[in-house]
Amino acid sequence: MTSIELASVSRWYGNVVAVNDITMSIGPGVTGLLGPNGAGKTTLLHMMAGFLEPSRGELTVAGQVAWRNPGIFRKVGLVPERDSVYAFLTGTDFVTSSAKLHGLADPKAAAQRAIGIVEMADAQDRRIATYSKGMRQRIKVAAALVHDPEVLLLDEPFSGMDPRQRLHMMDLLHAEGQQGRVILFSSHILEEVERLSGTIQVIVGGRLAASGDFRAIRRLMTSRPHVFVIRSSDDRALGSALIGRPAVSGVELTGSGLQVRASDYGTFTREIAALTRDHGIRLKELLPEDESLESVFSYLLAS
Amino acid sequence: MPALVNGVVLRLTFRATIGRRRALLFALPAVIMIALSAVLTATAHSPVWRAEFLGDFGFSVVLPLTSLIIGVSVLGAEIDDSSILHLLATPVSRVSVVLSKYLVAVGLTFVFAAIPEYLAASIASGFSSKLAYGLLAGAAVGCVTYNAFFVMLSIVTRRAVPVGLLYLLVWEGLLANLVPGVRFLSAGQYSVGVANSIIHNSALNAHLTLGTALGLAIVATVGLLLVSSWRLSAFSIKGDLA
Numbered sequence: 001m002t003s004i005e006l007a008s009v010s011r012w013y014g015n016v017v018a019v020n021d022i023t024m025s026i027g028p029g030v031t032g033l034l035g036p037n038g039a040g041k042t043t044l045l046h047m048m049a050g051f052l053e054p055s056r057g058e059l060t061v062a063g064q065v066a067w068r069n070p071g072i073f074r075k076v077g078l079v080p081e082r083d084s085v086y087a088f089l090t091g092t093d094f095v096t097s098s099a100k101l102h103g104l105a106d107p108k109a110a111a112q113r114a115i116g117i118v119e120m121a122d123a124q125d126r127r128i129a130t131y132s133k134g135m136r137q138r139i140k141v142a143a144a145l146v147h148d149p150e151v152l153l154l155d156e157p158f159s160g161m162d163p164r165q166r167l168h169m170m171d172l173l174h175a176e177g178q179q180g181r182v183i184l185f186s187s188h189i190l191e192e193v194e195r196l197s198g199t200i201q202v203i204v205g206g207r208l209a210a211s212g213d214f215r216a217i218r219r220l221m222t223s224r225p226h227v228f229v230i231r232s233s234d235d236r237a238l239g240s241a242l243i244g245r246p247a248v249s250g251v252e253l254t255g256s257g258l259q260v261r262a263s264d265y266g267t268f269t270r271e272i273a274a275l276t277r278d279h280g281i282r283l284k285e286l287l288p289e290d291e292s293l294e295s296v297f298s299y300l301l302a303s
Numbered sequence: 304m305p306a307l308v309n310g311v312v313l314r315l316t317f318r319a320t321i322g323r324r325r326a327l328l329f330a331l332p333a334v335i336m337i338a339l340s341a342v343l344t345a346t347a348h349s350p351v352w353r354a355e356f357l358g359d360f361g362f363s364v365v366l367p368l369t370s371l372i373i374g375v376s377v378l379g380a381e382i383d384d385s386s387i388l389h390l391l392a393t394p395v396s397r398v399s400v401v402l403s404k405y406l407v408a409v410g411l412t413f414v415f416a417a418i419p420e421y422l423a424a425s426i427a428s429g430f431s432s433k434l435a436y437g438l439l440a441g442a443a444v445g446c447v448t449y450n451a452f453f454v455m456l457s458i459v460t461r462r463a464v465p466v467g468l469l470y471l472l473v474w475e476g477l478l479a480n481l482v483p484g485v486r487f488l489s490a491g492q493y494s495v496g497v498a499n500s501i502i503h504n505s506a507l508n509a510h511l512t513l514g515t516a517l518g519l520a521i522v523a524t525v526g527l528l529l530v531s532s533w534r535l536s537a538f539s540i541k542g543d544l545a
Contacts, residue, residue: 046539046540049392051388051391051538051539051540052539052540053537053539068536068537070391070393070394070395070396070397070536071394073392073393073394074394076392077392078388078392080385080388080392080540082385082388082540083384083385083386084385084386084387084388084389084392085386085389086315086318086319086386086389088318088319088322089315089318094389097311097315097389098389098393100310100311101309101311101312101390101393101394101395102393102394103394143389144392
């Protein structure tokens with residue numbers, strides 16, 4: 001079975017540690033590499049593609065060491081985040097050149113098959129310079145799929161795509177994963193990973209913060225207290241009403257309003273409107289304070 | 304055994320290099336040299352200027368500058384804009400990538416520097432003159448060695464153009480003329496040495512014999528291409544930092 005194996009892999013630049021002692025195994029299907037910007041996802045992907053040498057540890061892709069081994073690209077397809085295209089080529093020429101570089105017996109047929117998979121047939125004869133960001137991403141995916149690789153690595157594949165293009169790319173990756181390929185994509189957007197991938201690897205600060213089934217990790221995320229900042233017509237009265245609710249674990253009166261820690265996110269957000277109405281309080285503002293991905297990841301790391 | 308030269312890499316490199324805005328600069332030094340040669344031919348009273356001007360300006364300015372612009376373009380520009388990943392994310396050997404790109408650089412420099420050198424010398428002393436053939440042969444050797452160096456430079460540093468200019472000014476322009484030992488490691492001296500073996504003109508200021516110049520040019524070129532291939536096989540993309 002094809003897989004990507006990392007054993008105690010670290011990568012540092014001078015004194016800065018980008019990836020810190022990561023051990024993971026990624027098998028067939030779609031796996032999301034999730035983490036905030038600067039977490040080390042791209043560094044990991046580049047090491048898997050043989051474009052960075054691990055400072056420590058062992059890394060193999062489809063059973064082969066990736067570093068200084070262009071031969072791995074017989075089994076691996078790479079879709080970098082960078083715009084790694086020759087913009088003067090047409091889509092067909094770009095994918096066909098990739099097929100020829102892989103030494104395929106019938107490069108034109110392979111290119112047409114790959115272009116068909118990404119549904120770019122209508123635009124294949126246009127120069128890439130005229131493509132939108134989403135179209136460029138898809139033609140890069142076609143070039144990476146042209147040799148039917150066992151492993152497909154994608155760095156932020158949804159970056160710059162509109163919602164329709166995102167859905168199409170998700171369907172495409174899902175279908176490729178169903179065929180038994182190892183599909184690993186990086187993203188810093190939780191919802192993208194949630195929709196596409198059952199298995200995730202969460203990277204925070206260069207370390208593996210969580211690994212495994214998405215739903216289990218999501219439950220862990222939602223069990224943490226959520227912090228809201230509330231402004232109302234009577235903050236003190238609202239505070240005393242809120243502290244009696246089971247969904248609320250703490251209330252603090254601040255200079256600008258109330259800071260509320262909700263232990264049950266769903267119940268709190270359902271109850272707050274009815275509670276203010278019952279007490280004759282007008283709600284002016286309700287803001288979640290720690291909904292950023294970074295805070296979610298930080299919580300995961302701390303838990 | 305994998306092919307040493309890859310046709311797809313050759314074609315892509317040629318189109319990418321010619322298609323860049325920088326390509327407009329390729330012909331500029333040559334045009335200036337041919338124009339000056341025509342003006343001097345029409346106005347000068349003595350033929351002494353020929354070897355002096357075409358040797359100095361041609362081999363110290365036109366040839367190295369054109370080689371620098373082209374040599375760092377064929378690979379360095381693709382590293383800068385990341386299009387090199389399209390080639391490197393394939394099983395094509397790094398030796399093959401380097402050699403293919405190097406051949407494009409040599410070919411383009413021959414067209415934009417060596418042939419203009421021949422044309423400028425032909426305007427001055429005739430198409431079948433020893434001067435024209437000698438300068439063409441010397442420039443051809445220069446295309447081969449300078450480009451091997453500049454292709455290597457574009458792999459080892461992202462500041463290949465300023466470093467290359469510094470090399471031309473200090474190493475080739477200054478040290479190769481002042482320090483005897485440096486002449487053995489000077490692409491400019493290899494070119495002049497070969498040219499002088501045909502022209503036999505002291506104005507060329509050649510310090511190496513034909514055998515020494517050719518032998519050292521071959522050794523330097525092979526060595527530089529090996530270093531380039533080795534360095535490209537360890538090509539790294541800097542990732543995001545934690």
